[in-house]
Amino acid sequence: MDNYKDWLCNLLKTESIPPEDIPDIGLYMDQVTTLMDTRLAGSKRYPDDKILTKTMINNYTKNKLLPPSNKKKYSREHIFLLIMIYYLKSILSISDIQSLLEPLSERYFPENTENGLSLSDIYQKIINDYAVNETAISEDIIKTWEKSRNSFAEY
16 A cells, blocks of 8 residues: 555545535435535545435434434435534444534524524534644544554564
């Protein structure tokens, strides 16, 4: 694996969907899966990977990670939560994700700006913070990879 740095950098690259690109109308499940599949296609590890399926959405709802749809339509807030779930599930367990997102769902779902924030604001803040720290995070992971690799070099 001579190009492990390139491989790691590609693995760590995160695509985001700007909040203004998420429709402000209710979407049916097929529209949600299509939106996610087209906008986050670059984050797939393998070409055959699925970003989001109907079964995943139903399981997220059943496990209370995602509030139920309203008359089979999903709001912008649903999409924000689904994107967060998508990225978090690669590093956290479903129960950990539930612990993180449950307070957000309770406080900001459906759209609620009484606290001065909305899920859109929180989502944008996450995108901004990641963009600012992406290089440092990637460099730290690469350093850790190299340190681990070197510590086992004799084997």
